[in-house]
Amino acid sequence: MSGGARELTVDLGERSYPIYIGTGLLAELGRKFTDRGFSVKSPVMLVTDSAVEGLYASKAEESLRASGYTVTRAVVPSGEASKSLERLDVLVEEALKAGLDRKSVVIALGGGVVGDLAGFLAASFMRGVKFVQIPTTILAHDSSVGGKVAVNHRLAKNIIGAFHQPEFVLYDLDTLASLPLREVRAGLSEVVKHGLIWEEAFVDWCEENAEQLLSLAPDALGYALYEGCKVKSIVVSRDEKENDLRAILNLGHTIGHALEAVAGYGELLHGEAIAIGMVGSARLAARFGYSPDIAERTERIFRKFGLPVRIPDSCATENVMSAMLHDKKFTEGKMVFVVPTAIGSVEIRSDVSSEWVKEIVDGLREGKS
Amino acid sequence: MSGGARELTVDLGERSYPIYIGTGLLAELGRKFTDRGFSVKSPVMLVTDSAVEGLYASKAEESLRASGYTVTRAVVPSGEASKSLERLDVLVEEALKAGLDRKSVVIALGGGVVGDLAGFLAASFMRGVKFVQIPTTILAHDSSVGGKVAVNHRLAKNIIGAFHQPEFVLYDLDTLASLPLREVRAGLSEVVKHGLIWEEAFVDWCEENAEQLLSLAPDALGYALYEGCKVKSIVVSRDEKENDLRAILNLGHTIGHALEAVAGYGELLHGEAIAIGMVGSARLAARFGYSPDIAERTERIFRKFGLPVRIPDSCATENVMSAMLHDKKFTEGKMVFVVPTAIGSVEIRSDVSSEWVKEIVDGLREGKS
Incomplete structure (x- = not known):
């Protein structure tokens, strides 16, 4: 069976x-x-x-x-x-x-x-x-x-x-079963991301079942992978060649990719870097007038999964900013971000001020709330 | 204009x-x-x-x-x-x-x-x-x-x-205009091929206008390229990913590719090699009971364009046969050939005896008719 x-x-x-x-x-x-x-x-x-x-x-x-x-x-x-x-x-x-x-x-x-x-x-x-x-x-x-x-x-x-x-x-x-715990955590970061961009109920479920998932219980894990794949599948079905909608899958990736590059590939796992990035995007949402609860909730979930939610000291803000400006997701000098509007939905904003981003990166330091 | x-x-x-x-x-x-x-x-x-x-x-x-x-x-x-x-x-x-x-x-x-x-x-x-x-x-x-x-x-x-x-x-x-004459002749070989597989009237036209084409007269050349592209386009439209019909475009290519490989790439131009190959395929047609006129006509056309119709002495029969057996168009050991059934139409035969092919390769020597 x-x-x-x-x-x-x-x-x-x-x-x-x-x-x-x-x-x-x-x-x-x-x-x-x-x-x-x-x-x-x-x-x-x-x-x-x-x-x-x-x-x-x-x-x-x-x-x-x-x-x-x-x-x-x-x-x-x-x-x-x-x-x-x-x-x-x-x-x-x-x-x-x-x-x-x-x-x-x-x-x-x-x-x-x-x-x-x-x-x-x-x-x-x-x-x-x-x-x-x-x-x-x-x-x-x-x-x-x-x-x-x-x-x-x-x-x-x-x-x-x-x-x-x-x-x-x-x-x-x-x-x-042979995965190290750190990679389990990092993999679940992308699973949770699929909830954050598409379906609040799945985020709730992930939070409630975090321990089951971290211990690789087959039923919970099977369901989580099914739901994660399902969300991605819906998005990809509507935009196979990455023309527009597919960009929402990049939630947390703008800051995340920059952190990976600055920390040196492999130092920060992809799932860890985007967890920090998703907290950053959620804080950006508050700047656009969305509820500050989004950022609090996002941070709480990733802490529950044992994922980092703060930028390591080895990543200087100016280097992170510089790495973002070289990212291929930037078009014509403006900063483009996937920003949550609530838990379970996002929007793509191309009017993001680099000053705001800098403040958020600065604010995501160890010891800062 | x-x-x-x-x-x-x-x-x-x-x-x-x-x-x-x-x-x-x-x-x-x-x-x-x-x-x-x-x-x-x-x-x-x-x-x-x-x-x-x-x-x-x-x-x-x-x-x-x-x-x-x-x-x-x-x-x-x-x-x-x-x-x-x-x-x-x-x-x-x-x-x-x-x-x-x-x-x-x-x-x-x-x-x-x-x-x-x-x-x-x-x-x-x-x-x-x-x-x-x-x-x-x-x-x-x-x-x-x-x-x-x-x-x-x-x-x-x-x-x-x-x-x-x-x-x-x-x-x-x-x-x-900057093409060497030898490359003009070799390029026209593929143009004529498109006539041979699909449209007798275009073959007639090519034969009548060979001199115009060899002198690169724009009107004749434009028409020939248009017709050549048209035939290929019809075939490709019906079989974009090369599942079946598209194989007819390989007329002359089984022997032709082998000759290119044996002579050493660049010694025999692609268009020259397939001209010889098309004469070979036309002779094979006679073995299957189709009119021997097909081979005579095919040879006459290529001679008119100044293309080779005999295998150079540098290509030993056994090497040509060996090269054919390594060709990716062979499936499960049988020899597959595109064979003309008349001027302007072809069929794909997978029941070709390697003995027949060997005799035809042997017969396509300088000095033999």
Whole structure:
């Protein structure tokens, strides 16, 4: 029996796909391939990283082989540095040597880095082959919806990529058991974000079930990932190519990305940086006349999840401001922010004064209320 | 007045785009940008190669600047070696330094290599920006329809790429005047191919107007490019992602690609290799019981255009056969060929005996009839 088993469809017309969430799903991978009619004559490539390989790669491959598929494993070093054109080149070589053809499937088994890299391989190899995602982090619930795949350039993150939707996403909750607590907290930050931009009731539920979520209770976790994916899915369905609405997903990301860059990538986890950023955005809301309760509530929730809500001293205000001005979300010199108007709804403001932002960044220091 | 001015629409639903064919069009580039509402606030990147740059880059840029656009020029070395991930990396760096954003346009000014490389840059930079093609060879009429863009891997040609349709194609016949005669002949080989697969009347016309075409008379050349693009456009419209029908465009390519690979890339021009390949396919047709007149007629036409119709001695039969067996158009060991059933129509046969192919390759030697 699969604990917390749920299925969600990301609605994108002919590119629609299901997300399966539950326990024990890895063993069903081969059957899912068969159900979808994937050819056993075309080799499958499983892309994973050095941290995840030893934990789950064999299980995934055994399931595929039991259903008659030939699988080649490609292992990349764990970490952001693998999202490069050089690594793509190596993977293409491995794909060619394994005899992948146009009907082959590329599987990403891992977190966001593996998903982005293997996804771009799938998008560009032979001008596009099938793609399946098996996320092994909570954070990856976010990148598993929407089809954004990419590699980095040394001058810019995610700058070379594509929109390439997967055939399906398999979220086996068992694979989350190996996550360090700090990454659990950081992953839940994006889950809560999806509540904050779209649905107050889900924010309430997250707050009430914080302990269950932090202990990875399958039922609670399955529900939270389902709801998080659902919100993202609704937004992406209405704006697949990121023309307008999709920007609301960036709540907390303007300050968050700047903090990540200034602290040095990896020092502050993405989920931690955006938690601080969301508190900042909520304080900005008060400047626009919305209730100050939004900021208090936002801060309380993230504290409950053990996430940081203050900017570390290592990030000087002037450096944070400078990093924001180089962010690609700024158009023509004005600062654009996603600002909450209540818990569960946001608006996009392009009239944000940099003075206000500076004051808020200054105010988010340790020791300040 | 534009000599031989014509306009054709490649019909791909919301990705449809026009091809403008005529003389003096380069000077109208800026106006075309304005007409389509491209933002003057977003920098334009003109990608060209070291052979074409000195001839036409300034003219294109002047037209854009006169319409208020900011243009950055990126020059790549002339030749197939530029279709690489390494070169893509350099172009991404140039694009970032020039401040390209999501509303920017990437222009390919050149032949097939520049079109494929700049096209893949446009497809992947920031997950896709606008793309405009300005072909400066006859051969590029073929690659300007259908949106296939790619770079090479050292183990395989065109293996990393995308389908990315241009906003429009500007075919200025004046830019063809600088082509060496050998490239004119080779480019016309693909034009005739489009007649051979689809429309006997156009084949008749090409044969009657061979001298006009070889001397680059604008009216004849404009009509030939229009008809060639039209045939390809009809085929691509019905099969954008190359699932079935699009394969008929490979007439002559099975033997042709093998000859290119065996002779060494660049020794035999693509158009020359496929001319020989088309004669081979026509001889194969006779084996299937179709009229031997098809092969005679095919050979006569290519001779009239001064194209080779025999395999050079440098290409040993066993090497040609071996190269064909490694071609990605072979599925499960059987040989697949596009075979003419008459002048102007073809069929795809997957039941081709390799013995027959070997005899035909052997028979296509200098000195043999």
